[in-house]
Amino acid sequence: MHPVRSNRVYLALIHHPVYNKTGDVIASAVSNLDLHDISRAAKTYGVEAFYVVTPLSDQQELVRRIISHWTDGAGGKYNPDRKAALELVSIVASLDAVVDDIAGNGQDKPVTVITDARPHRRNISYGKLSEMLSSDRPFLLLFGTAWGLTQEFIEAADYVLAPIMGPTDYNHLSVRSATAIVLDRLFGTDKI
Template sequence: MQISIISVFPELYQPFLGTSLISRAIKQGTIGCQVQSFFKYVEPKERIDAPTFGHGAGMLIRPEVVERAVQDIESVHGTAYKIFFSPAGTKLDQKLLEHIYQQASEKKHIMLLPARYEGMDARVEAVYADQIISVGDFVLMGGDIPAMMFLEGMLRLLPGVVGKYESVTADSFFGPFVDYPEFCAPVVWKGLMVPEVVRQGDHGALAHWRRIQSVTRTLAHHFSWLRTHIAHKQDKALVLQHVPPHYVVLMHSQVMVGPERTIGTTSVTSIDIHDISRSSRTYGIQGFFVVTPLVDQQKIVTTFLDFWNSDVGIEYNQSRHNALQNTQLASDLEQVIDTITAAHGANPLLITTAARHYEHIPKVTYHDQSQVFAHNRPVLIILGTGRGLAPELLERADYMLIPVEGLSEFNHLSVRSAAAIILDRWLGINPV
């Protein structure tokens, strides 16, 4: 495979390409590598850049300079898969590396065009870019370091660069999980001991331990990656065993009611119980509680649940019975908390929900699962009926989830719709 790099500072690549596995691959002929300067394609004392049009400071690499460089190099090595680097590009991850590798392998020529200054003229990217890459949500002084990062990641996929290819396929992000921790001698260092399972020689026990470590590490730091790349049924079951137990409660008391938004109670509805129970089962919620202090409402819920747990209800609709198996009635929130605490030996972390923003309550977004999981406590998501949860209940929250919102100004979802969206954003699988 031929790699061509066109840079404002080609000298940056000399030590990078002259060391480690990439240097060995070049010497062995596994890859060819050419680094060229943009300055080669201008006359002496001619600038390679020009000021941006419009308001704002900054210089851009001129499009005709890029054109000359691309045409010159492709005339020697053939058509290349051309990669540009920009914070506005697609964020680089293992799946993107694999995709680019497959595409570039067909052409056998990759061209990297790292920019400097304010970047490239946008027309250059429109005409030439097969891929525009970002290495993260931050800005560097140029694209050379991202280009090196890309090469390190992509060349690991090329047979012959890394000695043992199984070392590549076992790496973090090659599947849904990151890598397990590794240890070497000495057995004890600074009072920290290598785990016995790593030293005892039981391959089955070691494989199991490594698997669990990979799962817990991923949950702790890379849940967003996991939920977009997990596919196998056994992997999902394993993750569910190690996610902190989650519960949902639907409050019909301690809620705001009426136009005056006074604290009161609301009536239970069978459709809410049906739909939230189904959502809860779908996303692995261990228990769904319906809270009402009203005796007549409690009788309605009890009659409803008794039917779906009876032989007649099971025979009538097995799926509905399965959805409602983990649904329970409670008279108040304290009963719910006590039930969860008794089951797990720890008070649940209370996460409230609301359609409005409350600035003084600690917030979590739908990307902050690791922050919540780190507490190592059960999680109770509290949903409100009526006009939302009462302030006294909101104040008890350990966290509040940011509101579910769309692009429009209208924001009046039913609680069952909001529950489904919340659970999907929090625990759902979202393949890419």
């Protein structure tokens, strides 16, 4: 269904810079459910690492405590599958830190790809991105929280994926759902 992937794919959930409901640029709060749902989807679809990006040190500490419960603490004994997923999570302060971490493994800098619910003049299709994924460079998929990534942040990315649409005009998916769908469109299989 998809070409065999020779490169590495990474995922980052961005909590700053994003818009709030009224269009101000904020740092959003990290959601516990985002960590669980997105790490489980990342593990399912063979993502190398899931970066939780927030500049707020108290939020970084909260995420570390949650992850630690499931990877080192009682949670990991209770549910090893959850441990395997949450071990993918890294907490960092900025997109630059994500790029440095990936490139620090001796790889090229990753190609950055944004997914956003709003249409964008640079939108590319999932088919186009699937073709590009057969290159040797690592790819970093970027997802925003709250009311979405800022225009400046989107402009700075290498590529912008087309919004996920169904047969309606409604496209207010949660970032948890959007992440799962994007990974499935790129790497899902239908074996029976």
